[in-house]
Amino acid sequence: MTAADWHARAAAITPRTELFIDGGFQPAASGERFDTVDPATGRVIAAVARGDAEDVDRAVRAARRAFERGDWSLAAPAERKRVLLAVADGIRSHADELALLDSIDGGKLITATRQVDVPGSAAILQWYAEATDKLYGQVAPVASPDLAIITREPLGVVGAVVPWNYPLETAIWKIAPALAAGNSVVLKPAEESPLSALRLAEIASAAGLPDGVLNVVTGFGVEAGAALGLHPDVDVIAFTGSTAVGSRFLEYASRGSIRPVWLECGGKSANLVFDDADDLDAVADAVIGGIFGCAGQVCSANSRLLVQRGILDGLTERVLERAAALTVGDPLDEATRMGPLVSARQRDRVAAHIASGRDEAELLLGGDALPGDGFFLAPTVFGSVPDDARIMREEIFGPVLAIAAFDTEEEAVARANASEYGLAASVFTSSIRRAQRVAPALRAGTVSVNTVDALDVTTPFGGVKQSGFGRDLSLHALDNYTALKTTWFAGA
Incomplete structure (x- = not known):
């Protein structure tokens, strides 16, 4: 396809620009917007809702309601698998649109987004979907007649903060294992490249993901990102970005309620x-x-x-x-x-x-x-x-x-x-x-x-030292979004 063809197709796209909360698009509470710019031309693509602490609170409350409602968190693994496979199919059905959004919004090559990023995102989501009904608990070797079982449970509300270099794919790295485990998610995409995240949420909703299970709050890191990191009802933070910003999320956690913070930060390979x-x-x-x-x-x-x-x-x-x-x-x-x-x-x-x-x-x-x-x-x-x-x-x-x-x-x-x-x-x-x-x-x-x-997808990705300590991809990523529970049955 020629560049002119791709530009014509990009011009025909009407990007989603509102926050996605509780299954629908909503304006920011403040009514404020910010421009997202095509880095290849310097031209404004769209004015996007500028979420802040009030919007993050709305999204977290929606995610908590969805989690407590149980139609996702307590759903049979086979049901979560079915829905996530449908979302993966939705990504494939809208592959060119998502590829174009990441290309015009983040300056990424269309050859990369179309051939690697978008199909890779669908494949990763499919992989975690397939894993949902293949994970088993354990029976501990305690003395008979007692019985002790070890199970994994979702943590609750996941706050995911992702960068602008791989907007769709890095979001999927966080969302896929979090959702597969039964959590609800509030996603904060980078302000430089928010468009594909909003479209992804719409695709997921159309595929059957229950309302409130995936929410997207666009905005700036110092406003929406900080509010997510500080929110007392977020159970875990998953972050990819710079080491400097990652350290702020550790600070946020120390100031609020205790929760794990999984960091994948900078590198100098x-x-x-x-x-x-x-x-x-x-x-x-x-x-x-x-x-x-x-x-x-x-x-x-x-x-x-x-x-x-x-x-x-x-x-x-x-x-x-x-x-x-x-x-x-x-x-x-x-x-x-x-x-x-x-x-x-x-x-x-x-x-x-x-x-x-x-x-x-x-x-x-x-x-x-x-x-x-x-x-x-x-x-x-x-x-x-x-x-x-x-x-x-x-x-x-x-x-x-x-x-x-x-x-x-x-x-x-x-x-x-x-x-x-x-x-x-x-x-x-x-x-x-x-x-x-x-x-x-x-x-x-x-x-x-x-x-x-x-x-x-089968191997963990993450670092040591100032590169952080979180791990994306592989079955090990499920550790980030689950808690081990021991249930002990006393014998007669």
Whole structure:
């Protein structure tokens, strides 16, 4: 499909712009709105309801009523499975619409949203739906004639706060296990990309999800997000976003009622490339995808490239050649390989890191904003980056790669671990023994060997250190949204 075709289809969409509470769309109590902007053009897409503490309270009360009503929380697992499968089918039925919403709202490539994000969201929801009637309790080995059983119960009201880089998919990461377990959810999408969340709620309602089980409050983090974090009737918070904001949710929990807070925060992932890597062309391809995909706006982006000295020049040459060839531009053009940053604010923030990098290291490629009304930056590569440079230490969340050389395996591991973050890492080597030594030595939630950012619904995703401690995906995510209950029957 041509870019003109996609633009025509995008123009035909009328986005939902009100809050979704208790099964229907409602204006913000204040009547206030905010503009959501197409980052590729700088043009306003729609004025969206600006929810605040009063709206969050309405949503939480609706979620609590739904939970206590029991038509979802107490429904047979097979019934929850049936409805969630219908929601997954609804996502597939509206795939192009949802893909376009995330592309125009978040600047994501239509090739990515249509081929990966939307079908991936439906598949993840289907996977958790299928899990609902396959989870069993346990019988504890207590002395006869007593009987002790261990069951999992939903916690109640889940507050989910998600970022703008994967608006639909990250929402599904939280919603799917929370709903599968029988909880009600209040979702706060990022103010930069709220549109797909509102449409998702409408699709879920049409598929049979009971009123109040999924609510969406759009608005700003300091208003709606903080109110959700502080609300005393929220039983658990699930958050994906920056480390700075994640720490605020821990503070909110300390000021309100006691509840778990599951954080998946920032990252500064390292690629370790050893001189026995089989194919430097394949490594270079992986490096490019790992840092310039989604314009580098990925928490697990492989933004540090540590290369054994003997192959430094050869790999750097290949990376620069590929980065220079990336087509940067219109996300709705299927030939585009990198789109804009999500906002002018984010572009300027990344540009400030690049300016710092010019003083700290050798600029090998890019470094400039691109002309036009959108929020574009050129793919940027720095070489000879010292370990104490800002661009090597701090999460940039943009298309900026920092390259440095190492000599020994021990040095590579030590330098990769010398970060406050611990979300992901990659190791490139032809030696299985080396991979078996290095992978467990790296302090990261996921270590990918001879690839980058390996991910599947069957494996948990999350980090250590300042990257947080929550886990999305896999059956382990159900732990975030359930409580263990022991029921003990005394024998005669």
